[in-house]
Amino acid sequence: QVQLVESGGGSVQAGGSLRLSCAGSGRTFSNYATAWFRQALGKERDFVAVGSWSGGRTRYADSVKGRFTISRDTANDTVYLQMNSLKPEDTAIYYCAARWDSGHTLTERYEYSNWGQGTQVTVSS
Numbered sequence: 001q002v003q004l005v006e007s008g009g010g011s012v013q014a015g016g017s018l019r020l021s022c023a024g025s026g027r028t029f030s031n032y033a034t035a036w037f038r039q040a041l042g043k044e045r046d047f048v049a050v051g052s053w054s055g056g057r058t059r060y061a062d063s064v065k066g067r068f069t070i071s072r073d074t075a076n077d078t079v080y081l082q083m084n085s086l087k088p089e090d091t092a093i094y095y096c097a098a099r100w101d102s103g104h105t106l107t108e109r110y111e112y113s114n115w116g117q118g119t120q121v122t123v124s125s
Contacts, residue, residue, distance in 0.1 A: 001026065001113075001114060002024050002025060002026035002028070002029050002032060002098055002114050003024070003025045003026065003114075004022055004023070004024055004025075004096045004097070004114055004115065004116035005022070005023045005025075005116055005117070006020060006021065006022050006094065006095070006096050006116040006117065006118060006119040007020070007021045007023070007119060008020040008021045008119060009094060009119030009120045009121045010120075010121070010122070011122040011123075011124065012086055012121075012123055012124075013123070013125075014086060014087055014088055014123055014124065014125050015085060015086065016086050016123070017082070017083060017084045017085075017086065018083050018121060019081070019082050019083070020036070020080065020081040020083065020094055020096075020119060020121070021078055021079070021080055022034060022036075022078065022079040022080070022081075022116060023076075023077065023078050024077045024078070024079070024098060025077065029077045029098070030053075030074055030077070031054075031100060031101055032098040032099060032100060032101055032114070033050060033051060033052045033053065033054075033098065033099055033100070033101040033102070033104075033105075033106065034051055034053075034070075034072065034079040034096065034097070034098045035047065035048070035049065035050035035051070035096070035097045035098070035106070035107070035112060036048040036049045036050075036070065036094055036095070036096060036097070037094070037095045037097060037109060038090075038092035038093065038094045038095065038121075039092055039093050039095070039118075040089075040091060040092040040093075041092075043092075045095065045109055046061065047061050047107040047108070047109075048060070048061050048064055048068065048081070048094070049061070049064065049068055049069075049070040049081060050070065050105045050106060050107060051070045051072055051079065051105075052101055052102070052104060052105045052106075053072055053101060054101045054103050055103040055104075057103075057104075058070055058105065059105035059107065061107075063089075064083075064090075067083065067084050067085045067086075068081060068082065068083050069081070069082040069084075070082075079096065081094070083121070086121075087123060088123050088124065088125045089123075090121060090123050091121060091122050091123050092120075093118040093119065093120050094118065094119050094120075094121055095115055095116055095117075095118045096115070096116040097109075097112035097114060097115050097116070098112065098114040099111060099113055099114065
């Protein structure tokens, strides 16, 4: 098990950028694949991006491809989500999730057993 703490959310105008951070604790965090999901008000929690670091693979939802980038700082046990060209439809609570890295870029919520508390991102037009 690992503990995850997100930060970096906030309010920004359309076209702007934010970088979310997910700090992991636990001595085996480097062996975990990490993903970002988001949940808009009244909607399901949807996949955004995942990094399977053992295989060096990343995967993105079509809605964010080319605008968002997931990366990892191994030295600090932190995973980032760089979000550029933000749109109002990106407004949501963003959650970091982690699971033992199988080498696959998994995108379903049920496949992740470790979750952070979430951080709010609001994009105004």
